[in-house]
Amino acid sequence: MKPNFILILTILFFSNKIQGQIHSNFVNKNDKEIQNAVEFHKKYLSEFQNGSTPNYSKYWHKKDCEKYKNPDAIVYSISSDYPTYNFGNQKTIFYARKNKDKNDKTHTIIHLKTLFGDIDSLQKITIFAITNHYIKIDNLGNVLNFVRPFEIHKDLYTTTQNKNITYHYPKHIIFNPEKSDNLIVQIRKFEKEWEFNPINFEYFFTNTQDELGEMKGLDYFLGMEQSTPSGMAFPDEKIIYCSGNGEGYLHEVLHLYLNPLYENSPVNHGLIYYLGGSLGYNFDELIQKMNDYLVKYPETNLSEFENIFTKDITLNIYNVVTGLLCKIIYEKEGVNGVKRLLKYKNFTDLFKIEFKINKKDWDFFLKTNFKKYSSNKK
Ligand SMILES: [Zn+2]
Numbered sequence: 001m002k003p004n005f006i007l008i009l010t011i012l013f014f015s016n017k018i019q020g021q022i023h024s025n026f027v028n029k030n031d032k033e034i035q036n037a038v039e040f041h042k043k044y045l046s047e048f049q050n051g052s053t054p055n056y057s058k059y060w061h062k063k064d065c066e067k068y069k070n071p072d073a074i075v076y077s078i079s080s081d082y083p084t085y086n087f088g089n090q091k092t093i094f095y096a097r098k099n100k101d102k103n104d105k106t107h108t109i110i111h112l113k114t115l116f117g118d119i120d121s122l123q124k125i126t127i128f129a130i131t132n133h134y135i136k137i138d139n140l141g142n143v144l145n146f147v148r149p150f151e152i153h154k155d156l157y158t159t160t161q162n163k164n165i166t167y168h169y170p171k172h173i174i175f176n177p178e179k180s181d182n183l184i185v186q187i188r189k190f191e192k193e194w195e196f197n198p199i200n201f202e203y204f205f206t207n208t209q210d211e212l213g214e215m216k217g218l219d220y221f222l223g224m225e226q227s228t229p230s231g232m233a234f235p236d237e238k239i240i241y242c243s244g245n246g247e248g249y250l251h252e253v254l255h256l257y258l259n260p261l262y263e264n265s266p267v268n269h270g271l272i273y274y275l276g277g278s279l280g281y282n283f284d285e286l287i288q289k290m291n292d293y294l295v296k297y298p299e300t301n302l303s304e305f306e307n308i309f310t311k312d313i314t315l316n317i318y319n320v321v322t323g324l325l326c327k328i329i330y331e332k333e334g335v336n337g338v339k340r341l342l343k344y345k346n347f348t349d350l351f352k353i354e355f356k357i358n359k360k361d362w363d364f365f366l367k368t369n370f371k372k373y374s375s376n377k378k
Contacts, residue, residue, distance in 0.1 A: 149217030270322025
């Protein structure tokens with residue numbers, strides 16, 4: 001999953017307080033079909049505003065709802081647990097275009113673009129997302145359903161199946177079978193060790209975040225300009241989306257396996273860091289990054305690791321610390337030890353029982369171990 005930015009937290013705080021209206025401001029206001037599509041879209045967006053999600057079958061085609069619990073690829077694009085549509089107090093449908101459906105000439109597709117933003121008291125504008133939605137209209141002018149952006153633009157993408165992975169990617173990418181085979185070897189090893197059955201899943205990937213946005217139907221989303229490899233996993237849908245790391249993004253795949261069992265464990269994401277690395281770094285490199293960080297910011301108190309805001313957005317302190325705990329236990333006791341670690345509900349108990357230390361000593365313990373593993377590597 002993506003790193004959590006302080007910025008996002010701040011924005012959520014404000015966005016939660018005021019749920020904005022949805023305006024429409026586009027040229028062709030008198031077309032009945034466009035009007036119907038806009039009303040449909042507004043109603044859909046408004047269903048996210050009370051903190052719930054809509055009944056997707058009211059808005060999406062039956063075949064999409066049968067395949068996916070949530071057929072809308074845009075909903076969790078900025079944050080994996082807060083809908084894109086709830087960002088910003090100003091939501092404006094600013095573009096409405098009518099096209100013949102390329103794949104079905106008897107129907108019309110209304111293409112809408114919506115801007116999600118905020119204007120503060122100094123008239124500064126913050127933009128969170130610019131989305132594309134495609135609404136299918138029958139020959140009587142009635143709204144039928146949303147069509148997935150990926151479906152609309154399917155001529156731009158291609159698919160490769162390798163064992164239990166169905167890859168989808170832009171046609172300009174040349175598929176790397178060795179990288180994919182290597183991922184499968186890692187997955188099989190993990191399944192065997194952790195006693196999981198293989199999962200069939202879809203793996204959407206691109207070179208950049210911009211391309212990934214386009215694939216999902218986003219012209220822009222907050223964080224798109226990050227150039228580090230990044231991804232998101234959706235275990236219910238059995239989908240991963242990632243950019244910048246080609247066919248081999250083990251981290252997101254591990255979320256598909258581990259989240260259904262351990263999502264509520266405070267060390268689940270750390271375990272995934274330990275096994276799969278993050279943002280293009282393996283765990284040894286993350287330990288090195290952590291040590292470099294501690295040299296640069298010696299005032300960092302790791303006894304407070306649960307609440308520290310990182311000064312380096314490519315280093316998630318919480319996940320690297322909890323990854324280190326998994327590494328220590330794994331090297332002593334293997335998978336069974338880590339499974340025990342996953343059962344703890346809080347770190348006070350975990351440190352007290354596993355390492356016999358109280359909170360004030362976590363800092364020394366963690367720093368000593370980060371150093372130890374760093375020197376081991378060299
Ligand atoms: Zn993750």
